[in-house]
Amino acid sequence: MTAKFIDFLATRIQFDFCLEPSFLYIFLFSRNILVDNPQDQTSRWSSDSHVPPQFLVMKLESPAIVTSITFGKYEKSHVCNVKKLQVWGGLTEDHMMLLFDGQNDPHPETFSLKHTVADMPFPVRYIKLLPLQAWGSTFNFSIWHVALSGCPDPALVRRCIHTYTLHCEREALRVCLKHLRHNRYIEAFTALSREANTRLEHPVLTRLYQACTEHDGTELVENLISRALQSGLFNEYLSGQPLAPVWRQLIPPPGAAPNTSPGMRGGHQLCCDTQTQSIYLFGGWDGQEDLSDLWCYNIPANEWSCISPDTRIQGGPSPRSCHKLCLDSERRQLFTLGRYVDSKMRTADNLKSDFYLYELDSGRWTLITEDTAEVGGPRLVFDHQMVMDAEKRVIYVFGGRVLTQSRWEGVSLENERSVSSNGGFSPAELQFSGLYRYDVATNTWTCLREDDPAPARSSSLRSRVGHSMLFHPITRQLFILAGQRNKEYLTDFFTYQVRLLLLEPKQFLTFVAEF
Structure with a gap:
């Protein structure tokens, strides 16, 4: 069931609206949201009042497992846009459960919906949109476009309905058993437990x-x-508790020769090969100059070894810092991209985004591309993030500051955008890189998302520096956490469905939380 369910995750689900005589006006205009027309200000549903409860009930053509909901928006920010809303769903209009409760913003976005109960998918027939607050506190609510995605496969849905019905029956019996035991109806409790064969x-x-x-x-x-503790009954609970890390400094063994370990530095990069229990270190800045040495640390032996004191000698990359490394542990290949160049040293020649590959087994460097920007990849960036999907041989690069030749760059960081006297942008405006995909097998770059200069406190994915990004090989998701954009420290958390990126990238971005 799981494999087939995953295959249907991105299927668009058709729906209509429930018609009640007293809400005929609302029903007629609610059909506007079936069409995504961001240029038309009238292509929306609007409530009669800004006072809750105001809601829309959508009826699916047939029961389906709804996994996500997409909201389209008007092309400009609008005071009637919904700021806070809830999404409810159920097999009937009278019995619905909360599927989503969160914030909305003026930009198109997709939210994941609750679609499992007791680790099993459950279907719905009705979806209720319940706006709670508009961006203009005294304005009515407007919804411009709604799309649902999930699994409409009839055979799978029927099995899920059967499983969900059995689950509801078991829960109802457990509520009865709890009531009987709490009120000391011991004989009734014992009889019902025996007849129902249900454990409280x-x-x-x-x-x-x-x-x-x-x-x-x-x-x-x-x-x-x-x-219970000794038998492991608390293990699941304990695994969800905050971890308390214990750090231990790795000190070279006594008697180690001088210069057998890397010196102090900053802006360097590390990556770990879990198969060989090795950590690779490349580059950095020692306070005087950028470095181009490559080291390997053997974890079990607690020993450093210098692979190359200067990678340029083997045809490798020039000295650099604030770059990124990623490792294909299956094919034992290292990739490096990006670097920082001081504003006084920037010329057209040294602002090319070179991209290198290092073969760990043969010790050979290969210049893949002299400038990734010329082949559809990112411009020269620093403080970005780069992760590897070893199974598909795909590299994802997100964020980072784009280096330009402007000597004024970064002089003023008070505002993301400031208009100069000639109507353009001021020299202080910073540029950030978007989300890119590199296919190693075909040597091709694809831009998946450009930088989205959304306003502060928006739940849209904005490019950034100093963030964290991980790739989950099982769920095939990118996890993007926090970072900094200009002077704003971001505290948001996103996931990105990479297995669906080539279909419609913006459909599969999920805002997880802000903390």
Whole structure:
């Protein structure tokens, strides 16, 4: 079931609106949101009032597992745009559960919806949109476009409905059992437990309840908790608790010869090969100059080895800092991209974004591209992020500052955009790089998302520096966390569905949280 369910995740689901005589006006205009027409200000549904509850109920053509909802917006910011909303869903209009509760912004975006109960997908037939607040506090609510995605496969949905129905029945029986036991209807509780063949809770919890209510003293309770801890019943709970890291400094063994480990530096890059338990270090800035040395640290042996004191000798990259490394551990290949160039040293020749590959087994450097910008890739950037999908041989690069020849760049960071006297942008405006995909097998770059200069406190993905990005090889998602854009420190958290990127990239960006 799981594999087939994943295959249908991106399927567009058709729906219409529930018609009630008293809401005929609303029903007629609600059809506007079926069409994504951001240039037409009238292509929207608007509520009669800004006072909740105001809602729209959508009826699917048939029950389906709805995994995400996409909101299209008017091309300009609008005071009637919904700022806060909830999305409810269920098989009937009378029984719905909360699928999403969060914020919205003036930009098109997609939100993941709750679609599992007890680790099993559950279908819905009705979706209710419940706006709670507009960007203009006294204005009515407007929704411009809505699209639903998920799994409409009839056979799979029927199986999920059956499973969900059984789950609801079990939960109803457990509520009855809890009520009977709490009110000391012991005979009725015992009879229902036996007839329904349903267990109210884990046997340890049952014994714990009996120890607390039928016996005096706490010794029995303490023994039960101790045995539960030893048997691993708390492992799942403990795994969700905040971790407390313990750091240990790795010091070279006594008697190690001088210059057998890298010196102090900043702006360097590390990547870890988990198969060989090795860490590779390249480049950095030692306070005087950029470096181009390549080192390997063997974790089990606690030993450094210098692969190359200067990679230029082997035809490798020039000295650099604020670059990025990523490793294909299956094919034992290192990739490096980007670097920082001081504003006084920037010329057209040294602002080319060179892209290098290093073969760990053969010790050979290869210049893949002299300038990735000329072949559809990013311009020269620094403080970006780069991750590797080893299975598909694909590299993802996101964010980073774009280096330009402007000597005024970064002089003023107070505003992201400031208009000069001639109507253009001031020299202080900074440029950020978007999201790129590099296919190693075909040597091709693809721009997936340009920089989105959305306003502050927006839930749209904005390019940034100093962020973290990871690739999950099982769920095939990019995780993008925090960072900095100009003087604003970002605290947002996004996931990106990379397996669906080539279809419609903006459809599969999910805003997870802001902390």
